[in-house]
Amino acid sequence: MTKDSAARGGNGSDADSVTLDSALIQLGGLILGRFATTFGSGEGVYTIEQTFDLGNNTGQVNQIAYQFDFGNGFGVQVSLEDTTEHRRLIGGGIYGGAQIPDIVGKLYVDQGWGSAFLSGAGHYINAIQFGGNSDETYGFAVAGGVEVNVPFGNGTRIGVQGGYALGAQDFINDGMTSTVGTPDAIFDAAGNLEMGNFFAVAGGIGTSFTPTISAALGGGWTYADYDVAGSVDVSNINVQGSIGWTPVSGLLFALGAEYRYIDQTGGARDGSLLTTFFRAQAEF
Numbered sequence: 001m002t003k004d005s006a007a008r009g010g011n012g013s014d015a016d017s018v019t020l021d022s023a024l025i026q027l028g029g030l031i032l033g034r035f036a037t038t039f040g041s042g043e044g045v046y047t048i049e050q051t052f053d054l055g056n057n058t059g060q061v062n063q064i065a066y067q068f069d070f071g072n073g074f075g076v077q078v079s080l081e082d083t084t085e086h087r088r089l090i091g092g093g094i095y096g097g098a099q100i101p102d103i104v105g106k107l108y109v110d111q112g113w114g115s116a117f118l119s120g121a122g123h124y125i126n127a128i129q130f131g132g133n134s135d136e137t138y139g140f141a142v143a144g145g146v147e148v149n150v151p152f153g154n155g156t157r158i159g160v161q162g163g164y165a166l167g168a169q170d171f172i173n174d175g176m177t178s179t180v181g182t183p184d185a186i187f188d189a190a191g192n193l194e195m196g197n198f199f200a201v202a203g204g205i206g207t208s209f210t211p212t213i214s215a216a217l218g219g220g221w222t223y224a225d226y227d228v229a230g231s232v233d234v235s236n237i238n239v240q241g242s243i244g245w246t247p248v249s250g251l252l253f254a255l256g257a258e259y260r261y262i263d264q265t266g267g268a269r270d271g272s273l274l275t276t277f278f279r280a281q282a283e284f
Contacts, residue, residue: 022060031065037086038065038079038104039119039141039171061085063104073111079104086123086170090193091186091231093129096136100124102168114148114157123168125185127193135193137185139167143200153207155214160203167195173222177260178234180268182224186231197225204240214244216256233265250283 024033037059065079080101087095102124108117119142126136145161163172167184176182185195204218223235242256260273 029067029069031067032063034060034062037061037081037171038063038077038106039121039143059085073115074109076108077106081121083124086121086168087184088170089181089183090125090127091181091183091226091228093127093187096126096128096134099126112149114146116144116146118142118144119163119171121168121171123171123184125167125193125195127185127187129187129191133187133191135187135191137167137193137195139165139184139195141165141168141171141198143172153209154211156205156207158203158205160201162201163199165198169196169198169224172200173198173224176222176224176234176236177262177273178224178232178264179262179271180232180234180264182234183226186226186228188228194226194228197227199223199225202238212246214246215242217241230266232268234268235263237261237263252279252281254279254281 022033022035024031024035026032040059062082062085063079065077067075067077069075081104082098083100083102084095084098086102102121104119104121106117106119109115121141123139123141124136125139126134128134141163142165143161143163145159147157147159150156150158165172169176169182169184173182182198183196185193188194200220200222202218202220204216206214206216208214218238218240220238221235222238223233225233238258238260240256240258242254244252244254246252255276255278257274257276260275262271262273264270
């Protein structure tokens with residue numbers, strides 16, 4: 001839970017707000033609350049300590065989930081998730097009221113060699129076109145990935161994952177950047193919703209050179225494709241790296257950077273983005 005204080009309304013007064021990051025109640029396999037979406041693979045080596053994201057959605061979502069543990073590291077989790085948490089934009093209109101939750105499922109295995117997962121999600125889209133027309137459709141997303149522990153260094157992991165979404169980009173294009181926006185769906189000239197096609201693939205490696213020095217390197221590609229005339233397709237190519245120092249147990253200092261190239265069609269301006277960060281984390 002976080003608490004922010006900021007000046008609002010231009011009058012110099014402070015307004016406090018409280019944001020719930022995550023909280024849950026678990027009764028056996030039943031889990032209720034706000035926690036990482038069932039669709040996500042968890043913390044992968046293709047993200048840098050979850051500061052940057054190359055496509056695997058691990059965001060916090062209000063949901064009701066049930067987890068089945070089959071033993072020997074195998075399991076499945078299914079959930080009903082707040083659909084508004086997975087909405088982006090509607091081209092030529094806006095989303096209507098939330099009516100159907102997103103239905104999400106994930107098969108996974110976690111053993112000594114590493115881990116793997118296969119996820120699927122359904123996302124209902126109901127939208128209102130500017131001018132009053134409305135339409136509805138149903139999108140989906142699928143993704144899979146594998147992470148392997150390798151006998152090099154200390155705790156070295158190599159991972160890769162990929163996914164496809166039709167109108168449900170939030171599940172896979174979690175970190176996409178565009179100057180024109182990437183709608184989930186677009187109203188065409190006839191007033192019908194046409195969903196976008198979204199692709200993502202990412203991979204990386206993380207290792208510890210010594211008990212106190214660790215590093216990670218990753219890369220990925222995301223793509224948004226639209227069939228509506230006049231729309232702009234967008235692709236991102238990402239490269240990330242970080243190095244961490246843990247002088248004592250529970251204390252981490254990390255320095256990282258991400259470079260992203262943004263390619264847009266239809267005359268929209270291409271560009272690049274370089275982001276750096278320094279992180280200090282203490283666990284008690």
